[in-house]
Structure formats: structure tokens, C-alpha cells
Amino acid sequence: MPRTSVYGRVPLQRSFSTSPRWQKKSGGKPSQEAKQANPKSSISAEEDPYDFTTLEADIASSIERLKTDLSKLRAGGRFNPEVIENLRVQPQKGSNQTVKLSDVAQVIPKGRTVQVIVGESDHLKPVSTAISSSTLSLTPQPDPTGSNPLLLLLSIPPPTADSRRATLAEATKAGEKASTAVRDARGKQQKKLRALQLAKSVRPDDLKKAGGLMEKVVEKGAAEVKRVVDGARKVLDSG
Secondary structure (H helix, E strand, O other): OOOOOOOOOOOOOOOOOOOOOOOOOOOOOOOHHHHHHOOOOOOOOOOOOOOOHHHHHHHHHHHHHHHHHHHOOOEOOEOOOHHHHOOEEOOOOOOOOOEEHHHHEEEEEEOOEEEEEEOOHHHHHHHHHHHHOOOOOOOOEEOOOOOOOOEEEEEOOOOOHHHHHHHHHHHHHHHHHHHHHHHHHHHHHHHHHHHHHHHOOOOHHHHHHHHHHHHHHHHHHHHHHHHHHHHHHHHHOOO
């Protein structure tokens, strides 16, 4: 995945992943701690208090969604064309079926203007409606030269202090959403440990160790969320 975008995407941190610290030593051999902590390598993930596969996957998914949300925000006066490409268009009047704008038109950024070239004349009005009725505050205009009836022009306004504050607020909101998802992932893992405790299928010492290691995984995920949001805010507040 690219680390930056030329049209307003924020710098993306490396994907979140973590491995239990007891899993391997140099050379790829299981450590003595792993043998002591998890002597039954054949038990299922549901029965293994040290299995954090689902927790890590949920956290990684939350961070990727966060990066996607942040990449759609306006940065430093630049405009990310994906916010237009991802708009939903209703090609046929009276139909509930919608498609992405990028499926029926091409979006080409040119400085402070964005060109939207529609593939078919029947889609011109639905595309124009999708853009003008969105929250982007953009008004599609036809080709002033009249040479291309399928061309729509969008003038991108320069950022103001108010719009920059609004964008930063959106970044903060996206971060809060990701943080909530990380906490939800923790809750799911905690529920698994509680079930193992009630079933008395795992030693109390193992449950205690697994709980502590779980918290480290969650803390790492929360720190990654903060780094991504802080990096985004710096870019969005620049320019």
C-alpha cells in the first residue's frame, strides 16, 4: 500500500500486526516460555487462551478502515478524487439499484478543477444529481466550450479556517470510531477468556498470563490508532 497520495490522502502508517512475545526466538524455534505457557499445541483456537488471531485481525481491520476514512478527507487545499468516485449513482430513474460513480464516469483532477467524464448520455443527469446532492458542496457545470456534452466540471474551493476545523473534527471522529472498535475487539477476547474460566478448562495462571498479554496487544492497537490520527491531523492542518 502506498504511504502517501498525491490527492490529499494522509500518510499511512504500516499495517498493524503483532505476535505474542513468547511465540518465537531467533532461528524460528519455539521459546521455553512458549512451551510452558502453551504446552498443548493441538488444542483449538477457542480453547487456547493465548490465541489472539481474531483479536489482532479485528484491530487490524479497524485501523485499515480508519486509514480509508482519513484518506477521503481534504488535505492542505488538495482534493481526493475518491470522494467523488465513491458517490452512489442511480443510473435508472425509479430504480433502487445504485452503482459507484466511478463505474459510469471517469474522474480526472486538474489543479483546482475536477473533470468528470460520463460514459453515456443517459447517465449524465444521474451523475450530476449524485454530486450536487452530496455533502461535498460541489456544483457540476457543463463543458463551457460545448465540445464535449459528456463532460462535467467541478470547481474545488480553497480551504478556509472553518473548513479546516471541520476536517480536523472529522479526523478526530474517525479516530474515536476506530478506538471504539479496538475496545470492542478487546471485549470479544475478554468474553472468550471468561468462558474458559467458567468452564475451568484452563489453569488460572494461564488465564492471568493471557489476560496480561491481551492487554499488550490492545495497547499496541490503541497506540497505532493514535499515531495514524495524529499523522493525519498534521497533514490536514498544513498548507
